[in-house]
Amino acid sequence: MPEIKVTPLGAGQDVGRSCILVSIGGKNIMLDCGMHMGYNDDRRFPDFSYITQNGRLTDFLDCVIISHFHLDHCGALPYMSEMVGYDGPIYMTHPTKAICPILLEDFRKITVDKKGETNFFTSQMIKDCMKKVIPLNLHQTVQVDDELEIKAYYAGHVLGAAMVHIKVGSESVVYTGDYNMTPDRHLGAAWIDKCRPDILISESTYATTIRDSKRCRERDFLKKVHETIERGGKVLIPVFALGRAQELCILLETFWERMNLKAPIYFSTGLTEKANHYYKLFITWTNQKIRKTFVQRNMFEFKHIKAFDRSYADNPGPMVVFATPGMLHAGQSLQIFKKWAGNEKNMVIMPGYCVQGTIGHKILNGQRKLEMEGRATLDVKLQVEYMSFSAHADAKGIMQLIRMAEPRNMVLVHGEAVKMEFLKGKIEQEFSIDCYMPANGETITVTTNPSVPVDISLNLLKREMALGGPLPDPKKPRTMHGTLIMKENSLKLVSSEQALKELGLNEHQLRFTCRVQLQDPHSDPDTLHRIYTHLKSVLKGYTIQHLPDGTVMVESIVIKVSSSAEDTNTKVLLLSWSYQDEDLGSFLSTLLKKGLPSGLC
C-alpha cells in the first residue's frame, strides 16, 4: 500500500522554525525552512542532519516550498541551501520572492553586524539562494518533474502568503503555511477548492481561540489611540515592517480622515517606505476592495502618515509612531520606548506575539521595572496594551478550511501541544478523520489507497456501455471482462481478443469432447428434441437452439445424438465445448448423464 510520511523538523507542537518534510509517491518535499525567534544557538535552525548526516541535501529533496516571507518560515533558507547545501528548485510566490531576501538581509545584519555572530550566512549567500527560487503564481499547476506537481492557493495572512497543494499521481497533500480565513483591511481570506487531499497539514496557532470580531478589536484599538492623543499623550506601536504595519496604517489613516485629526502619525524609516511600495506593486494580492479602488486611491499612499526622524521623538504634543522591530528587542522602537516609558500619559500598543526574553514580552507580563544595559533601570509608567492583530485562522477558521478541502487525514503543526490536543479532538469528532500532531523529528505515516488510472480501449468501453447502460442495475450488475496489459508505465485494458492481437500472440483453443450414454427408447430426432425441451426447462436465460442439421446448441456447446450399434434404445450423446464454456459444458455433461425425466414429450 502506498504511504505518505510527514515529519516536522520544526513547528511540530511548537510555533517557530517551520520546516516540514513530506514523502509522497517517492518524492521528498520540504515545506518551509524557518528560524526560531526564541533561540540564539543551534536550535535557531531546523536540524537538517535528520535528512542526511553527511553532505548536501540536493539528492534527498525534490523541491523546497516557502509559504510566505515571515522569518519563522524562510529564515533558515540561505543556511540550508548555501551552507548545508541544496541546489534543487525552491518555490515561492512573487511577493515572497521579492520581500524574503530583504528580511533575510535584515536578519543577517542584526545577527552578524549587531550581535557579532560568526558562522552565519552572508549577503552573497542570500543572493545565491534566491537565484534558486522559481516564482509561483496562484492556481498555476507547476510541474516540478514528470510526476510531482504543485499548485498555490491564496492564504491571506501576509502579502504573497500561499497554501500549497502537492500531488503525485492520485495522492496529494495540502500545506497551509499561515493563513487567515477572514479578510482584513488589506488582505483577502484564504481559499481552496474541494481538492480532497490525503493529508491537510494546517497551522494551529489559535487552535483554541474563537476570536471576537475583528471590528471590535479595531474599534478598541482606535479608541485607545484616540484617548491617548486627546489627553496629549504619545502612542508607540512597535511593528515589523511588513504585514500588520500596513493594516494598522490603513486603519489609522481612514480614522484620521474621518475624524479630521491633526496629530501627526509617523512611520520609522528604512524598510517601511519600500514596504509600502511592494504593496502598491503587488496590489493584486490584496483584498478586493483595495484592488477595486486602487486607480482612484491607492490605499498604500498614506496622506497622514509621514516618515519618522529620530529627533521627532522629543517633539512636544501628541503623536503616533510606528517603529520597528515589533518585540521591542532592539533598534528604533526600543529607543523611542526608553524615551517615552516614564510618562503615564503615553501608551505602547503591542499588536503581535512577543518571544520570551524580549522587552515586549516582559512588559506584557506586567513588569514595570526593566533592567537596561549598564545597570540602569527603567521605570515603565506608560500604559501597555496588547492587541492581537496577527492574522491566523482561529479554531472556527481551521474547521472552515477542513470543510472546504475535505481532507482524508489532518496534521496539525505551528501551535502549542495542549491547544492542538483540544483541536484534534474536535476535528476527529466533527469530521471523523484521523488527526495527527507529530512533535519535531517524529514521523507520521498515512496509508493511501489510490485508484489505479488505466486506459480502456474505446471499443471495449463502448461495447460495455451499450450492453449495460450507463448505470448498472445494482441487483444484477453486469460483469465486464478484459485483459490488462502492463508495459513500462502504461496500463491498458482491452478485450482479450485485442490483447492477443496487440501482444502478437496466437490463441490456443482448448476443447473438450465427451460422450454420454443415455437410455431413451425414441428415435434419434425425438431424443434430440426431448433433450432440447429438457434443457429449455432447466437452463433459464441461456440461448438454446435446435438446429436443422440435427444438433442442439447451448450457447456455443454442441450436442449430437446417435444410436448405439447394438441397442437402438441406448443413445450416445456427443457434447463438445471450448474452454471458454467450461463451466456450462461440465454442468451439461453431468446433467445429461442422469438421463432425461420421464414426463418429457
Next chain:
Amino acid sequence: SRHLVLANSVSLYCLSGHPTLPCNVLKFKSTTIMLDCGLDTTSVLNFLPLPLVHSPRLSKLPGWVSKDGTVNLEKELKECAGRVFVDSQPEFCLPERELLDLSTIDVILISNYHCMMALPYITEHTGFTGTVYATEPTLQIGRLLMEELVNFMERVPKAQSATCWKNKEIQRMLPGPLKDAVDVWTWKRCYSMQEVNSALSKVQLVGYSQKVELFGAVQISPLSSGYSLGSSNWIIQSHHEKVSYVSGSSLLTTHPQPMDQSSLKNSDVLILTGLTQMPTANPDGMLGEFCSNLAMTIRAGGNVLVPCYSSGVIYDLLECLYQFIESASLGTTPFYFISPVANSSLEFSQIFAEWLCHNKQTKVYLPEPPFPHAELIQTNKLKHYPSIHGDFSSEFRQPCVVFTGHPSLRFGDVVHFMELWGKSSLNTIIFTEPDFSYLDALAPYQPLAMKCVYCPIDTRLNFHQVSKLLKEVQPVHVVCPEQYTQPPLTQSHRSDLMLELQPPPMPYRRCSVLNLPFRRRYERVYILPELANSLVPSEIKPGISVATVSAVLHSKDNKHTLQSVPKPPPAPPTKKRKRVMEEPPVVLAPKPLLSGAVPLEAFLATLQKHGITEVKVEETADGHILHLQAEDTLIQLEEDGTHIVCDNNEPLRTTLRDLVLRFLQKL
C-alpha cells in the same frame, strides 16, 4: 449531470471570418466551448466620424443620391472625397449568431483583451448561462477597452439611426465598400456599460498553466502566448485527445511573459488564429520609423497624432520614447495620453508583475514600477487626461505628441485632433495599430494636408515563425482561417506569406462547420483499490505483464470506475440439496482466452507424475495424438489447440484440463 458521449466526432463552428478577431465554437466530448469572442470593428469605417464638438465641415457634407436620381438617401448617406459614408451611430459586425444556439455554450475561453470585445453580445440576451474564462489582466484591460468604447459612443449620442441603406435592393446600388459590406442587417450598435458589467460578471479568473476541469470530461488550461498582458493560448484536452488553440501569440521580447511553446506539443489538432496582419512589416523597424518621424515633426514645429488603443503597444511605444526622448532632445515636448481609461490603463500596467517578462519582473523586486512610463508621468513628461474637455484644454501646449483613440478615426478624441490638425502639413499622423487600413481610416477627412506615416506594429507570429513553431510542436492536424492558406490578394506571388504544411491545414471561413479528425482509441477508467489488489499479473514477455480483469463498470459524470464483482448472495437455505445440484452456473463468466502451446515431452512428464503412464503417442500432420490407454481417453495436441476427448470420467477430464492449462497463458 450530462449524458455520456463516446462519439469520436469533434466539430468546430466558425462564427467569425476575421482571422485576428476569431470566434469559434468547439464541440468536444459533450462540452460546447467558445474560443474567443472577437468583434469585427472594421465595419465602422463605413460610417462618418463622431465629432466631439460640432464640425462645420462634416455637417456640410452633401447627401448621397444615386446617379440616376432614383434613390435618394441624403439623410442617411454623405459623400466625402468621392466616398460614401453612413451618417449614423457606428455599428459593429458581430460574430455569426444563427449557426448554432448560443444558449448551449458551456464556456467561453478568452485569449487576449482584443479578442473579447463581442462578449456582451454573446452573453447577454441569448440565454447564455455558462462561464467565461480569462486571466486577470485580460479581464481588467478588456474591461477598460470596453468602457472606453462605450464612453466614446455615449458621450456623442446620435439621434439618427440609419437603416434604409441596409435594404438589400438599395445596398446593391450603393457605391464602393458599402455595396460589398456583408450581413449589414446583423450589424449592431455598441452595448451599454450595464451590459458590459453583466457580461464581465460571468468571468472566472484563471492563471497560466492552471488546470480547470469541465464536467469531468475535459480539462482546459491557458498558456502564456507572449502577445499582450495576460494573453493566452489554450489547451483543451481529455486523457486521450488534445486540442491546442493558438490565438494572438508573439515570440518577440516585448513586455509580456514569453510564449509557452512546449506545452503545445502532442496536439491532435491545433487551431491557429491571430497571426500578424503585417507579415512584411518588421516591428522593430516600424518602431524606429515611428521615433524618427515623431522627432522630425516636432523639430519642425508640428504636432504628432498617434491613434491607438489604450493598452498594448502603447506601453512599448512609451518605453521606446522614454529611452529616445533625451537623445532626440525632446525633453521639453509634452506627451499627452487622452482616453477615459488612460489613467487606469497606465496604473494597471504596473500591477501585473506575474504576467510580465523576466526583466520587468526583476524591477518589481527592487521595488520599482515595471514600466518606465511611471517616471515619465512623475517628471511631467507624460500627462494623461480622460478627454480633451476639462483640464486638458487649459494645460495643452503645442507642439506636442498626442496618443489617443480610437484607431479607426471614427470616434473618440482622435476625431477632434484630426479636425484640428488635418489642415496643416507641419503636423503628422502616425498609424501604429494594424487593425485598420490607414487609407480607409483617413477617407472621411480628405482632402488632408497633414503628413501620414504608416508604421503598423504587429508583434504577432509571422509565417516564418509559425512554420518553425509548428515544426517544433508537431500537431497532427492544423485548422486555420482560409486567409492563411493562400498568399495575400495584393501579393499573390509571395508564397512565403501563407501556411504550407503536410498534411495541408484545414481552412475555415465564416459559417464553416468542420469535423475535426481524431483517432481516439482509449478512454480513462479508474480501477478501485480493492479490485486492483485482487489482480494477478503474470509476465508474458520480458517487461510485459497481463492480468485478466472481471469487474463491474460504473460511469458517472463522465468518470468511469471499475470495481470488484460483488459476491453472489448465498443460496436460500430452504432449497433441497438435489435442486441445488441442478442449478446451472449462476454467473455466465467466460473463461479467459488462452495462448501458447503445450510441449509434448514436458506434458508427458507431467502426466507421468500424475500417474498416467500408459500413453501411446501418434504423430499427425499438425501435432500428436496421445492415447491414454488405461483411461480410454484421447488428447490431441497441436500448435494452436488442444482437444481432450474423455467420456464418463469427469474427475479425469478436469485433471487433464488443469494439466494442460499449466502450459498456457491466460488472457
